[in-house]
Amino acid sequence: MHKLFVGIDIAKLNHQATVIDETGKILGGSIRFPNTTKGGTTLLDHVTKFRDGDTPIVFGMEATGHYWLALYSFLVGKGHTAIVINPYQSESWRKVYMSAVKTDKEDAFLIADLLRFGSIKKSQVPSEVTIALRNLTRFRVSMSLQLSDTKRRILTVLDQVFPEFPALFSDAFGKTAISILEEYQTPEALETLSSRKLTNLVSKLSRGRFGKAMAQSLHAAASDSFGITFALDSFSLQLKLLLHQLGLLVGQLNLLDEEIAKLFGTESKLLTIPGVGPTTAAAITAEIGDIQRFKTSAQLVSFAGINPTVRQSGNFIGNKNKMSKKGSPYLRLALWQASVVASRKNPVLKAFYEQKVKEGKHKMTAIGAVSRKLTGIIFAIMRDNKSFMI
Known part of the structure; x- marks a missing residue:
């Protein structure tokens, strides 16, 4: 016909x-x-x-x-x-x-x-769940970038009006620090509080984790701040709006994570890999789709764009080869993030990372090697539907 x-x-x-x-x-x-x-x-x-x-x-x-x-x-x-x-x-x-x-x-x-x-290798159209996961995990990347940018802008304002503030906390974006900034954006505002009121405020906001010592540190930093002392109303408003934006983004990311968790479930064998959390596992799964598309782990490495390029001219072969960065940037990002965590928490990959560093590899180059090894592990787990084994 x-x-x-x-x-x-x-x-x-x-x-x-x-x-x-x-x-x-x-x-x-x-x-x-x-x-x-x-x-x-x-x-x-x-x-x-x-x-x-x-x-x-x-x-x-x-x-x-x-x-x-x-x-x-x-x-x-x-x-x-x-x-x-x-x-x-x-x-x-x-x-x-x-x-x-x-x-x-x-x-x-x-x-x-x-x-x-007819000499076509068809691009596989993902399932509805995979498309939904891919949409949400990619959107999450965008939201995370916005969150990072908002934090950077908050620090930029603080550098000008209250440069001493971030160093007072182990996490400048922790609940206590943010709650204080939402109430008092400038050193002058903090100085208006008595030691007693500031102590009570800090204790209340931190649920008892901080008290008089932190209040004294805040008072001392505020009274001796090297921040600018003009146009403070404009900086105060800017900081209020940025803090509000920060809260919205954090809430939206939490909502995204909940929806991603519902779609992804808890049955994936990728979750058995130390260093690979639910959101990262969902992103990796969504970007890969059907693992049967790949015959070897090398094909998956190439698809992620983490295969090293080779520079050769005559008898010269370069030994500082960069990632090709062709393929899926979202998969590459997810693998990179997982590799950073796995190089600390996964016994197998931690040992592999440390060995590469001992060999004289730059830390980022070593992480790149970890990401390729991790991709091989992911390929085997998804292909065989078996849990990670140390």
Whole structure:
């Protein structure tokens, strides 16, 4: 039975589609349609004009950002076969044609032709739960960056108005420190309190952990502060707003973690790896998807972009090779964060890390080596569905 092949060049607002038959002949030219329900219907109406009875139709599109997902969902929902292609494959196919032309029409044709020859490694479309986890864990990365930036900005204000304050606490963003700042943003404000009132306040805010000694330290720092003494109202307002923003972000991150935990559950064998917590395990699982996509741990290492690049020229081979940083940046980040913790808490990886440092490796290079070893462990655990064994 003959087939029709539809290559779709994906974009944010409008897509381009080209239909070809099994001989590679373009049917009806290329059409442009909007990324809407009406646009999807326009595409189907155009394609079915060339269909003879039950002629199979194969749609193909690149995994371009997130813009392909809505059209893919639409086509699959209508009962059609839709294949998602890695952009690297279509780019390689372009080289076969030795084409320097890159237009939407040209790209749509190349995708259709790639479908026709069938030499495609399909990009797997994740399950609904995996997509949900991926959305939330990636959003969490964004929120965490905002939180870090907010903390940096708070410290910037304190550096100007009350530079001594952060050093008074083991954690400048602990509950007690933040609660005091929410009430009193400047040294002058703290100085207005009597020793007794400040002691009672500190004791109340810290639930008895701190008392007179901390109050005395605060009073001494406030009275001898080297902070600026002008435009304090503006700095005070800025600090209040930043502290409010900090509280919102912390609350939102807690909410995200709760939802991620619900989706991910507690059954994953990745949770048996010392140093890999629930949120990190969820992020790693969401980014990897189906482990069967990878035949070896080396493929997973490459997918994460933590494989070292090799610099060679003639007889020279570099020994300070950097990570390739190709592949999933979110998986790479999750693996890196897990490796930092595992190099301290996981007996196997801690020993491996210390050995690399003894060999003269820079600490960051040693962490990179840990991340590759950890990825191998993760690959085996997910492939065999077995717990981590020391």
